[in-house]
Amino acid sequence: MNTQVHILPTKPGEDPNRRAHQAQVKRAILEGQAWGLTYLLARVRDRAPYDNYALPNSLEVFEFTLKGLLRLEMMGKPQYAGWRRMFGSNTKAHEMSTWRSRVALKAFASSAAALDFIRADPLWTWQAQPPTIPAGRKDDDWHVVFQVQDVWIAKGRYRWSELLARFLLEESRALHLVGLFEPLPPAGGGSHA
Amino acid sequence: MPKHFATLIWDWQPAGPLVTGYSQNLAQATRRIERGARKVVNLQTHDASADHTLRASFLATSVKGVFRSAAEWLVERVATEMGAERFVTCGYGLAVPESKQRRLGITQRSGLCPVCQVFGGTGCLSGRDVAPAQRQVGHVRFSFNAANDATYGRTADSPRYQFAWEQVDWEQVEHTGKPLLIEQLRFEPDTVLEARVEDADDFALALLWLAGDLISSGFFRFGRFTSRGYGVVRLQPRACLRADLSTLLSAAEPLPQPLTDTTSGHAAARAFLGQEALAVVTARVKPWVESFSLRSAV
Numbered sequence A: 001m002n003t004q005v006h007i008l009p010t011k012p013g014e015d016p017n018r019r020a021h022q023a024q025v026k027r028a029i030l031e032g033q034a035w036g037l038t039y040l041l042a043r044v045r046d047r048a049p050y051d052n053y054a055l056p057n058s059l060e061v062f063e064f065t066l067k068g069l070l071r072l073e074m075m076g077k078p079q080y081a082g083w084r085r086m087f088g089s090n091t092k093a094h095e096m097s098t099w100r101s102r103v104a105l106k107a108f109a110s111s112a113a114a115l116d117f118i119r120a121d122p123l124w125t126w127q128a129q130p131p132t133i134p135a136g137r138k139d140d141d142w143h144v145v146f147q148v149q150d151v152w153i154a155k156g157r158y159r160w161s162e163l164l165a166r167f168l169l170e171e172s173r174a175l176h177l178v179g180l181f182e183p184l185p186p187a188g189g190g191s192h193a
Numbered sequence B: 001m002p003k004h005f006a007t008l009i010w011d012w013q014p015a016g017p018l019v020t021g022y023s024q025n026l027a028q029a030t031r032r033i034e035r036g037a038r039k040v041v042n043l044q045t046h047d048a049s050a051d052h053t054l055r056a057s058f059l060a061t062s063v064k065g066v067f068r069s070a071a072e073w074l075v076e077r078v079a080t081e082m083g084a085e086r087f088v089t090c091g092y093g094l095a096v097p098e099s100k101q102r103r104l105g106i107t108q109r110s111g112l113c114p115v116c117q118v119f120g121g122t123g124c125l126s127g128r129d130v131a132p133a134q135r136q137v138g139h140v141r142f143s144f145n146a147a148n149d150a151t152y153g154r155t156a157d158s159p160r161y162q163f164a165w166e167q168v169d170w171e172q173v174e175h176t177g178k179p180l181l182i183e184q185l186r187f188e189p190d191t192v193l194e195a196r197v198e199d200a201d202d203f204a205l206a207l208l209w210l211a212g213d214l215i216s217s218g219f220f221r222f223g224r225f226t227s228r229g230y231g232v233v234r235l236q237p238r239a240c241l242r243a244d245l246s247t248l249l250s251a252a253e254p255l256p257q258p259l260t261d262t263t264s265g266h267a268a269a270r271a272f273l274g275q276e277a278l279a280v281v282t283a284r285v286k287p288w289v290e291s292f293s294l295r296s297a298v
Helices: A018-031 A059-075 A111-119 A122-126 A160-171 B024-029 B060-081 B090-095 B114-119 B202-217 B265-273 B277-297
Strands: A033-044 A103-108 A143-153 A175-184 B004-014 B044-047 B053-059 B140-144 B150-157 B181-187 B192-198 B233-244
Touching (some): A033 A111, A033 B060, A059 A103, A059 A160, A111 A143, A111 A175, A122 A175, A143 A160, B004 B181, B004 B202, B060 B090, B060 B140, B090 B114, B114 B202, B114 B277, B202 B265
Antiparallel strands (some): A033 A175, A103 A143, B044 B053, B053 B150, B140 B192, B150 B181
16 A cells, blocks of 8 residues: 655745746747747546645635645655746745746636637648648536646756646646647747757 | 728627736735735726726737737738848837847948838937937827727626645645635627728738737737737738728728638638738838848948
8 A cells, every 4th residue: 555645835925946947947938939839638546646735625725725835846856846937926026036937827627628729729720731720529527628838947958848747747746737839839940959 | 192090890800818008016006905915806997888986907009019019020020021130110229128139230220110100219229318209100090899998797706726836745745835816808799990091001901910820829918917818819810991081081981891701811811801911021121121231331
């Protein structure tokens, strides 16, 4: 029997590398704009992902609180903690210390509803050969659409959407990545190193 | 060629909650909420169509800001695809801290970027000696439902939100954080958004339609809490009119041409302009990027 305890860290302000983490995100936003738009689709993996936290019962409340949950989940993972400010920052300091989130969230009752939202994006009409978006199911629990405005990070080695996708695939206890769609790939191709 | 005017019309279709308006401090100062109350309320303006009563509203001027952001993003993307590594629009240039401006080549810039030429602006040297000389009034103005500066709707409170870190249950300790209530706006389903454009060349129309697509996708959103599921509005192109002044003033006033079977601004541009909108934007951005490269080389 697995008795491992999973505790979600609580306070978003307990980062000993706060300044370094702020600086790396600031630099990525200033110098690493990828000019690409990416959808990530994730399903709820576990409604009680931590011993001290369970998802709200309402989809609307879940949608609103999800950003905070993901930031807290990232805070406990050293390789991701420094990038959680890509969800936005409001430090009230001067000069570019306030920036908007590079990912917007939207929650849906099922994969069918989430994929309908993605399919309705007019940006698909910009492509000569738009991909076929699957239909999904109407009975497979909550799903979340992440709309990522992409940024090259880690000195251009990979993108914010790739890091977030890996986090959702391997690290998040609340969500699990099930799809990725690119209505606008990064300008200038897939490398920035 | 005579100066042309245009009207672009979209159906305004919110796809989720919307909220805009007062900051917490202003709401307290104006006594719309009690001090310390965790409640977000909307801006209120006088509704001319309802006895000038104060009603929760969504201003067309904020729509212009989002269109401008989307247009800047698009123009910078197009410039990057041309290989312009350090190209920035004036809006972005203004946001960059001074310490970074030289590195990004912003101190060498003069003139208005293609976005400023449509939306107006002072260039990215705003506030310095050169700025007033090149100030330009915007050529586009947004309104709702035939020239209303705002759209009005019903309001309803959100569920009682608590942020994730307020919900964490440590050793069954009861949490004392007050829940947050957000006044959400719901608009009438027949709301339409209009953009009136002076000097309505192909570039201006293509830029507006493509910016409308970026907004409609949900990647660019309106109001507050945009990264938490709020602010998504689908913009469905409905109609367009472009004419010179003599035609507009003629006895037979022209009507906007309906855009049927156009699910996107990209498709609307193809139907109305007979051209690919991205090609039109690229053609305008190219000389600007080239002139910037020349100035950098000097």
